[in-house]
Amino acid sequence: MATQTLEANYLIVGSGAVGMIFADQMLTESNARMIIVDRRAMPGGHWNDSYPFVRLHQPSAYYGAGSRALGVNRIDDSGLNKGYYEQASGAEVRAYFEALMRERFLPSGRIQYLPMSEYVGGDQIKSRISGETTGVRVGKIVDTTFFNTEVPATHTRSFGVAEDVALTAPHLLARDVGRHGHYCIVGAGKTAMDVGVWLLQMGADPASIRWIAPRDSWLINREITQPGDDFYASNFGGLALQLEAAAEASSVRDLFARLEQAGQLLRIDRDVAPTMYRGATMSVAEVEVLRQIKDVVRRGRVRAITGSHIELDEATIDAKPNTLYIDCSARALGERAPKPVFDGNVITLQLVRAQLVSISAALIAHVEANYEGDGEKNDLCRPIPPASSDIDWLRTMLADLRAARRWSMDKPLRKWVADHRLSGFGSRGAGHPDAKNINACIRAARPLAEANLARLLSERDASAFQA
Numbered sequence: 001m002a003t004q005t006l007e008a009n010y011l012i013v014g015s016g017a018v019g020m021i022f023a024d025q026m027l028t029e030s031n032a033r034m035i036i037v038d039r040r041a042m043p044g045g046h047w048n049d050s051y052p053f054v055r056l057h058q059p060s061a062y063y064g065a066g067s068r069a070l071g072v073n074r075i076d077d078s079g080l081n082k083g084y085y086e087q088a089s090g091a092e093v094r095a096y097f098e099a100l101m102r103e104r105f106l107p108s109g110r111i112q113y114l115p116m117s118e119y120v121g122g123d124q125i126k127s128r129i130s131g132e133t134t135g136v137r138v139g140k141i142v143d144t145t146f147f148n149t150e151v152p153a154t155h156t157r158s159f160g161v162a163e164d165v166a167l168t169a170p171h172l173l174a175r176d177v178g179r180h181g182h183y184c185i186v187g188a189g190k191t192a193m194d195v196g197v198w199l200l201q202m203g204a205d206p207a208s209i210r211w212i213a214p215r216d217s218w219l220i221n222r223e224i225t226q227p228g229d230d231f232y233a234s235n236f237g238g239l240a241l242q243l244e245a246a247a248e249a250s251s252v253r254d255l256f257a258r259l260e261q262a263g264q265l266l267r268i269d270r271d272v273a274p275t276m277y278r279g280a281t282m283s284v285a286e287v288e289v290l291r292q293i294k295d296v297v298r299r300g301r302v303r304a305i306t307g308s309h310i311e312l313d314e315a316t317i318d319a320k321p322n323t324l325y326i327d328c329s330a331r332a333l334g335e336r337a338p339k340p341v342f343d344g345n346v347i348t349l350q351l352v353r354a355q356l357v358s359i360s361a362a363l364i365a366h367v368e369a370n371y372e373g374d375g376e377k378n379d380l381c382r383p384i385p386p387a388s389s390d391i392d393w394l395r396t397m398l399a400d401l402r403a404a405r406r407w408s409m410d411k412p413l414r415k416w417v418a419d420h421r422l423s424g425f426g427s428r429g430a431g432h433p434d435a436k437n438i439n440a441c442i443r444a445a446r447p448l449a450e451a452n453l454a455r456l457l458s459e460r461d462a463s464a465f466q467a
């Protein structure tokens, strides 16, 4: 039985990035009182379990909450991100959310934070320490668990490993790395890429690394994600190039060829057609480093590893002796079917701008605070499923274009999006010699891109259906 009952306008389940960003925007734009509950001891969600060499893959400039900057907008002058805006490390992201809670949320007097506590459904929160139950009486529940983020430190491995096999995960790699002659990276996502880059930067011989990558990935070129005035031409000029490619492509294959040719998307092996796109962002320098790994095994996912063999979906191959296997197979964002963001007394936070969790959470809070009725709110906040396959580049671009069109018809919302630090529109190109041209290209290509992407997607769906 509950020993006490807490009251608030909102119960936010999860103090990961998404819950923190929503709460921050609600503090700014409403008088709401909120309870934030999390199983973990500290805000920041999965960043509390991240590997030591993790960094945002986007610039810090448009990650985090709306009320305070993350980092100081420094341009890195060394390393593989040289020349680009800083990307916070995992430790910096954790410190940022902890400070946001301590310096803004709690002093506001409008937020009660219950760490080490689990929302068990209904109106009940249970302490993970005492086991005591607290009742809540709230207007709405904000569910931030939709993404169901998995990281290697906490996920459940889907393949078997014999006892005599040395297996580690990225968060323990620095501890385990020295005693082995070979390394085998298991997984094809951004974490696997980070591990490959880290091993090579730490001095591993490229020939000592094997990479089991079930799928190759299209990568966003970090050059086009930079917010500052200096990057106006690559950022907005890049958008113009993407829209032109989307408007003119005769097929999906032709579209990717154009995007690569225009420097918008990268791939590690130019001889392999990627089938994955998850919005991972890399610099050309990082891609060059990864190209040093030649032993890339593309025979499906790992099913089991023994001292002598690796069993894959499509083959069984010899295992190299004295190998350290590094499990990078956690899938980061889950792949649940989208649901309405606003549904009575439940708000389910999802992406409403492709790939960008921060502005998505802030925008949903803005709409919650300023608009009436689930119908209107859901029309402005249509969920965009996280990208997974190559075709999702088309789906997410189309969804973004449609969302931007809906938002632009609402003048205050258009201004809110354009001005918000998290939207990534850092520069408007004021005074840039190419600004007029670039803006004209974007305006002209937008409707054509929207129409052509819809056509390419329906053709693709039709051929998949026939097959």
Ligand SMILES: Cc1cc2nc3c(=O)[nH]c(=O)nc-3n(C[C@H](O)[C@H](O)[C@H](O)COP(=O)(O)OP(=O)(O)OC[C@H]3O[C@@H](n4cnc5c(N)ncnc54)[C@H](O)[C@@H]3O)c2cc1C
Pocket (backbone or CB within 6 Å): 013, 014, 015, 016, 017, 018, 019, 037, 038, 039, 040, 044, 045, 046, 047, 050, 054, 055, 056, 057, 058, 063, 117, 118, 119, 120, 144, 145, 147, 148, 149, 150, 151, 191, 332, 333, 355, 356, 357, 358
């Ligand atoms: C390595 C990595 C790098 C990334 N880099 C970027 C990037 O550069 N840019 C970007 O936009 N995105 C990035 N992402 C995507 C990332 O998932 C988001 O940035 C974000 O951190 C996800 O936050 P979240 O709040 O959705 O999830 P989580 O961090 O998983 O937080 C959810 C929280 O909810 C709590 N919780 C769940 N259920 C309950 C319950 N019943 N009761 C109480 N608490 C509960 C959990 O304990 C957890 O703390 C990255 C992801 C990974 C894995």
